[in-house]
Every structure is written in C-alpha cells, then in structure tokens.
Amino acid sequence: MGVSPAGSSIPPSRQKNCHNCVQTKRRCDRRMPHCSRCVERNIPCDYSRTRTAIQADRQARRDNANGPASISHPLFSPGPAAEMDYLGSIDADMVADLMPDYPAEPLLQSPIDATHGIDVLMDNQVDLMGGNTPASMSQWLVAFEDDSITERPSTPVDEEITRSYQKMAPMCDNINTWSLHDPSTPLYYITSRVKNFVNDMATHNATPFLHPFLYRAHTPECIMSCFSTSVLYTARTPTNTAMVMRALCKSAHELVAAESVRFVTTTTERLARAQALLLYQIIRLFDGDVALRAQAERDSALLNTWLAELCKMRDNLSTSARLENSVARAQPPEWEQWIFAESVRRTILMAYSVLGLYELMKDPEWDGEPNPWAYTHRWTLSRSLWEAKSSAGFQRAWKEKPQFVMENHSFERFLEHGRGSDVDEFAEILLNVYMGVDETKEFLSSRETPVPVQSA
Numbered sequence: 001m002g003v004s005p006a007g008s009s010i011p012p013s014r015q016k017n018c019h020n021c022v023q024t025k026r027r028c029d030r031r032m033p034h035c036s037r038c039v040e041r042n043i044p045c046d047y048s049r050t051r052t053a054i055q056a057d058r059q060a061r062r063d064n065a066n067g068p069a070s071i072s073h074p075l076f077s078p079g080p081a082a083e084m085d086y087l088g089s090i091d092a093d094m095v096a097d098l099m100p101d102y103p104a105e106p107l108l109q110s111p112i113d114a115t116h117g118i119d120v121l122m123d124n125q126v127d128l129m130g131g132n133t134p135a136s137m138s139q140w141l142v143a144f145e146d147d148s149i150t151e152r153p154s155t156p157v158d159e160e161i162t163r164s165y166q167k168m169a170p171m172c173d174n175i176n177t178w179s180l181h182d183p184s185t186p187l188y189y190i191t192s193r194v195k196n197f198v199n200d201m202a203t204h205n206a207t208p209f210l211h212p213f214l215y216r217a218h219t220p221e222c223i224m225s226c227f228s229t230s231v232l233y234t235a236r237t238p239t240n241t242a243m244v245m246r247a248l249c250k251s252a253h254e255l256v257a258a259e260s261v262r263f264v265t266t267t268t269e270r271l272a273r274a275q276a277l278l279l280y281q282i283i284r285l286f287d288g289d290v291a292l293r294a295q296a297e298r299d300s301a302l303l304n305t306w307l308a309e310l311c312k313m314r315d316n317l318s319t320s321a322r323l324e325n326s327v328a329r330a331q332p333p334e335w336e337q338w339i340f341a342e343s344v345r346r347t348i349l350m351a352y353s354v355l356g357l358y359e360l361m362k363d364p365e366w367d368g369e370p371n372p373w374a375y376t377h378r379w380t381l382s383r384s385l386w387e388a389k390s391s392a393g394f395q396r397a398w399k400e401k402p403q404f405v406m407e408n409h410s411f412e413r414f415l416e417h418g419r420g421s422d423v424d425e426f427a428e429i430l431l432n433v434y435m436g437v438d439e440t441k442e443f444l445s446s447r448e449t450p451v452p453v454q455s456a
Contacts, residue, residue, distance in 0.1 A: 018038060018045045018047050019046050020046075021037060161376065161408050161410045164408065164411070164434060167434060167435070168409060168433055171433065171436075175187055186432065186437055189432060189437050191286060191357070193429050193432075194286065194354055198282060199230075199234050201226065202227070202231040202233070202234040202235070207275075208350070208425045209275070209350045209426060211339045211342070211386070213336075214339055214340065214343050215268075215272070218268075220268060222269075222272050225254070225276070226280065228247075228251075229252075229280070230279060232248070233248060245289070245292070251280070252295065252299070255280065259273045267340075270306070271340070271343065273306060274303065274307060274309075280299075281300065281303060281354070282354060286358075300355060303351065303355070307347075307348055307372075310348050311348060314345055316377070317380070317405050318378070332395050332399065335388070335395070336391075338394070342379065342385075342386070345378065345379040346379055346426055348377055349377045349379055353433075373408065376408060377407070378407050379405075381406045381422060381427045382401060382422060382424070383421065383422055384403075385397050385401070386424045387424060401422075402419075406427075409433060411430075411435065415435075415443070419446060423444060
C-alpha cells in the first residue's frame with residue numbers, strides 16, 4: 001500500500017498528526033500545543049490548518065530556501081505541554097476547536113500584569129467566597145476574555161532585585177548530588193520545605209501559597225482531587241504505595257488531559273489548575289521515582305504556560321509599591337479580593353522558584369531559560385494579613401500591623417525595617433533562600449523586637 005502525498009489525500013477531519021510531520025512523512029507524537037519534532041526544529045506546529053495555508057507555507061519555504069536563517073531567543077516558550085494519546089480517536093479539527101489559537105511566536109514573551117479591569121474579574125470570585133454561590137453553576141462559569149484586561153509589560157528587575165540574585169548565587173553555585181542527604185546544607189532544608197507542601201495540603205487544605213479560605217465557598221474539582229491525592233500520598237504505607245501511586249498518576253493525567261485542551265475558564269479555575277499541577281509536580285519531581293519524574297518533566301511546559309496566563313491576570317501591586325504607607329492603608333481592599341489576589345501572586349512566585357530549583361538540581365550550569373526572573377513579581381509580606389481569620393480581623397490588621405510589598409526574593413528593605421514576627425511561612429522559606437538557614441533562625445528569634453511601621 002503506497003503512502004499518500006501529504007496534504008492531498010488525507011482528509012483534514014481524519015488527520016491527527018501535525019501538518020509538518022505529515023508533509024515530511026515523519027512520526028508525530030501529537031503533543032499539544034506543539035509536537036516534539038517541531039519544537040526541536042523551531043518550526044511552526046499546526047494540527048488544523050487549511051490546505052491553502054499549507055501550500056502557502058511550502059511556497060514560502062521554497063522562496064526562503066537560500067535566505068539567511070532567522071534565529072530567535074524567546075523569553076517564554078510554551079514547548080511540548082502534554083501528551084495527547086488520551087485523545088484517542090478525536091479528530092484534529094475537533095482538537096483545534098477546543099484549543100486557543102497559539103501563534104508561531106511563544107505564548108508570552110514577558111509576563112503581563114493586569115492593572116485595569118481586575119476588579120471586574122474579582123467580582124465572581126468574591127461572590128463565591130462570600131457564600132453567594134448561584135444555584136446553577138453555569139451562572140458563574142463566565143468565560144475569561146483576555147481583551148477584557150488592559151495589558152502592559154511587567155516591570156524589569158531593578159538593582160535591588162539584581163543584588164538579591166547575587167546574594168543567592170553561592171547557594172545556587174554549590175549544589176552537589178550529596179547535598180540532598182546532608183541536613184546541614186541549605187538545599188536539604190529548602191527541598192524538605194517544598195516537599196512538605198503536600199503534607200500541608202493534606203492536613204490543612206492549604207499551603208503557604210494557597211490560602212485556607214481561598215476555596216471556602218466553592219472548591220474546583222481539580223483542587224478536590226489534588227486534596228484527596230495529597231492525603232493518600234502523605235498517609236501511604238509500604239502495603240498501599242502501589243495503589244497510591246496509581247491514584248497519583250491517574251489524578252495528574254486527568255488534570256492535564258482535561259485542562260490542556262480547555263480555553264474558556266474562570267479566573268478561579270485558572271488559579272486552581274495551576275496550584276493543583278504544581279503540587280503534582282512537587283510529588284513527582286522530588287519523590288525519587290524515575291517514572292514519575294519523567295511524567296512531571298513532560299508536564300513542566302504546560303505549568304509554565306499556565307503560570308504565564310496567571311501573570312496576565314494578576315494584580316502585581318505596581319500602584320501599591322509607589323504609594324506612601326499612609327495612603328495605601330487608607331483604603332483596605334475587601335478581604336476576599338485580597339486573598340485571591342495574594343494567592344495568585346504567591347503561586348506564581350513559588351511555582352517559578354520550585355521549577356528553577358529542580359532545574360538547578362538537574363544541572364548546576366542551567367542558564368535559567370525560560371527566565372521569569374528578568375521581571376518583577378511582587379507579593380505581600382505580612383503574617384497578620386495572611387493569617388487573619390475574618391474580614392474584621394483583616395481590616396484591623398491592614399490598618400494597624402506592618403506590611404511590606406516585596407519584589408521577587410529581595411529582602412533588603414525588609415531586613416532594615418521588619419521583624420521576625422512579621423514573617424509567615426511563605427516569607428520564611430524565601431528568607432532562607434536569600435540569607436541562609438542559620439541567619440534566618442537568628443533573625444526570627446528577634447520576633448518581639450518592636451519597630452515602627454514603615455512604608456514598603
């Protein structure tokens with residue numbers, strides 16, 4: 001049986017491989033949004049283009065055959081996201097209808113901050129957290145439209161953030177294979193804290209980046225599944241480990257299979273799926289199982305894509321960082337709004353930190369690509385705000401307790417004006433990365449030292 005010419009006898013509705021692999025008669029692994037072969041060759045990968053577009057590409061390649069090669073170095077690249085074997089017999093056109101239109105260039109060349117229109121996006125979240133859940137779920141599953149937000153590039157890092165990177169360089173440069181087994185090393189401490197996020201989820205239904213009241217009124221299905229998996233993993237025994245690992249693989253696979261082809265999601269769902277995948281990644285990357293690690297590495301590109309989407313919708317505190325302390329405190333935000341916004345900010349920062357830590361453990365010479373650290377990621381350091389138990393407690397803490405707008409891993413100004421009692425668990429982990437384990441313990445021991453409230 002002869003092989004049919006690409007693009008001539010393969011009906012688009014039956015074609016499952018990408019068009020480039022069809023044209024070159026090469027095997028396609030059908031990963032979304034780009035197959036591995038196209039990623040390796042840095043060429044556009046498309047599953048649903050028309051014959052006219054294919055012919056136009058062929059002509060363009062012939063016209064440019066003798067021209068200079070175009071070389072690009074994007075900051076962010078979607079890369080291979082998730083294996084699509086689970087799609088079975090779904091046609092390529094159907095997949096195209098489900099997937100967003102990915103451009104030939106990377107999904108996001110720099111993180112984008114949403115500064116206008118964020119209040120509109122928060123309305124549904126506030127209603128949910130306040131207990132105003134509609135009777136019909138379709139009433140709150142409102143499509144998140146990117147054009148509803150005025151987008152602008154993130155702020156590049158400043159000199160203070162650059163100095164913080166230089167301060168952390170010795171720890172990053174001294175990563176050895178044996179460090180994970182030496183309790184006296186910073187790497188052992190940091191990885192232990194990261195792996196403990198799964199236990200936090202299992203015992204408290206919260207982590208340092210997932211607020212305990214975030215999903216109080218409505219819990220997305222992916223968070224429920226992640227919670228169940230975390231409980232199983234934390235309580236595993238030699239007898240039931242095999243079944244626990246099956247449950248873990250099933251939950252992670254179902255999340256990737258369902259969400260990698262979804263485009264219409266609420267802001268809550270976008271955050272939830274990123275948090276769930278991050279926790280699955282932590283288990284699989286740091287468990288020590290080679291097969292789990294391989295699965296997680298295949299899904300890392302998808303997590304990076306979801307994080308880039310979160311960067312587009314977050315409130316990056318650009319205005320708060322410029323306001324005087326008295327002005328910022330005069331108008332406290334709604335508690336529910338702040339919980340959601342701060343969880344987004346912390347999820348982005350912690351996820352990028354965990355992925356970077358793993359890459360450094362694999363290769364101490366890792367060059368940091370894709371490099372989210374070229375941009376400013378702000379978050380709020382305040383134990384009183386994060387640990388507030390009610391709206392009234394939050395409002396009181398906002399007006400009376402110290403709070404600091406932090407940037408990436410930089411603690412320079414906080415160490416001048418803050419005190420140990422201001423530090424919550426999220427800040428403590430990053431503080432250990434910034435200044436070391438022993439130095440952090442010494443600083444935290446001074447938690448009762450009074451200092452005046454200072455502007456961040």
